[in-house]
Amino acid sequence: xxxxxxxxxxxxxxxxxxxxxxxxxxxxxxxxxxxxxxxxxxxxxxxxxxxxxxxxxxxxxxxxxxxxxxxxxxxxxxxxxxxxxxxxxxxxxxxxxxxxxxxxxxxxxxxxxxxxxxxxxxxxxxxxxxxxxxxxxxxxxxxxxxxxxxxxxxxxxxxxxxxxxxxxxxxxxxxxxxxxxxxxxxxxxxxxxxxxxxxxxx
Amino acid sequence: xxxxxxxxxxxxxxxxxxxxxxxxxxxxxxxxxxxxxxxxxxxxxxxxxxxxxxxxxxxxxxxxxxxxxxxxxxxxxxxxxxxxxxxxxxxxxxxxxxxxxxxxxxxxxxxxxxxxxxxxxxxxxxxxxxxxxxxxxxxxxxxxxxxxxxxxxxxxxxxxxxxxxxxxxxxx
Numbered sequence: 001x002x003x004x005x006x007x008x009x010x011x012x013x014x015x016x017x018x019x020x021x022x023x024x025x026x027x028x029x030x031x032x033x034x035x036x037x038x039x040x041x042x043x044x045x046x047x048x049x050x051x052x053x054x055x056x057x058x059x060x061x062x063x064x065x066x067x068x069x070x071x072x073x074x075x076x077x078x079x080x081x082x083x084x085x086x087x088x089x090x091x092x093x094x095x096x097x098x099x100x101x102x103x104x105x106x107x108x109x110x111x112x113x114x115x116x117x118x119x120x121x122x123x124x125x126x127x128x129x130x131x132x133x134x135x136x137x138x139x140x141x142x143x144x145x146x147x148x149x150x151x152x153x154x155x156x157x158x159x160x161x162x163x164x165x166x167x168x169x170x171x172x173x174x175x176x177x178x179x180x181x182x183x184x185x186x187x188x189x190x191x192x193x194x195x196x197x198x199x200x201x202x
Numbered sequence: 203x204x205x206x207x208x209x210x211x212x213x214x215x216x217x218x219x220x221x222x223x224x225x226x227x228x229x230x231x232x233x234x235x236x237x238x239x240x241x242x243x244x245x246x247x248x249x250x251x252x253x254x255x256x257x258x259x260x261x262x263x264x265x266x267x268x269x270x271x272x273x274x275x276x277x278x279x280x281x282x283x284x285x286x287x288x289x290x291x292x293x294x295x296x297x298x299x300x301x302x303x304x305x306x307x308x309x310x311x312x313x314x315x316x317x318x319x320x321x322x323x324x325x326x327x328x329x330x331x332x333x334x335x336x337x338x339x340x341x342x343x344x345x346x347x348x349x350x351x352x353x354x355x356x357x358x359x360x361x362x363x364x365x366x367x368x369x370x371x372x373x374x
Contacts, residue, residue: 047205049223056225056340185221188342191320192332192350197360198317 007122009115009139012151016115019155023109026158027102034096034165038173042069045177049184061180068173084180088172091164101161108154115151207232210343214240217329217346224331224341230256233331233343234323238265240345241325245269246358247279248310248322250336251286258293266294270304277305280358280365282318284309289370299370308365318361324354 030036042065049056056062064084095101118135121128127136139147206229213222214236224233234256237245245266249257256262269275277298281287284307289295298305310318322341324330328351331343344350 049225185223185342188223188332188334189221189344189347189350191334192322192330192342192344192347193353195320195322195332195353195357197357198314 007136007139008144009119010123013119015151016112019151020109020112022155022158023105026105034170037170038068041174042177045181048181061184065177065180084176088169092169096169105158108157112154210236214345219344219347222343224343227255227339230339231259235262235265237323237325238269241269243326244276245325248358249281251283252281252294254292263293263297275304278362279307280310280361282310282315284368295370307368308362309368310365314364322354324351324358327351327355330354
């Protein structure tokens, strides 16, 4: 049983450690970079319309897709112009384009590492104040449930970001590109079905 | 280009009507070759002056020759500007212009030229390459699109009936 009269922080240490690991993985591993995945798919799809005419290159759908092919993993200075609309693109622009996801995870990692440091201090029996804040009262008594929930949220945030990035944004962007290119081809096919011979002038 | 050829060959094999984009004269040449390679009865071409970069390559002449080795196979070609074709210099015309009964050339009447903004090649009434804007090499192609192929064959037949036979021997 946890003695709530003293700090419960050392009991949360395994969870905090796991949360730090997940957050660090998200920050460091290139496999969580969605822009490159979108870029690769779009470039592959644009190969299907390689050597597109100038007229085609000036069409809105081509510009939209080219804009997606040029997205970089570094900080993007592109504005929303020529970017397709849709729920996946909202998440892309809102969360991933300006790397909000990475900044959020970096902040969470800092909080988690601070908690780990504090936990080590509490394990050693040091319950001092930080900036006039009595750390013992914050991490004792009925606050356990709150901090338990906070650590879970900080730990699952990178997992949710991976799911949103991979399953929603990348899948949405790839599907959008494939659909647009297919639509363009079928528009051309409609022209074939609608072609007609002119009336002969006698 | 090798990838594009592989894609075209796969489309010709499947013949399922899936559209293929065509963005250049080199693509057009690959498509035309595969049309001759896969046609089972006829190949019909509506063209300006039978661009030699597309129809004048040694590959296409070889494929056309193989296609015509079966006496039931026919090639019909309507030219918008036969006067711009030099029958001595153009490899395809030099090969098939006058000595092959299974290859016929006709000239589109002047009054129809301005009203047509497209060019195409259609084979077996189910496969084609269609240029919506004849001034632009970008086009769509499909193998096994019966609806589109039948429509283009019907357009071609109408134009063919209005067109006049070309005798390259005389014009030479």
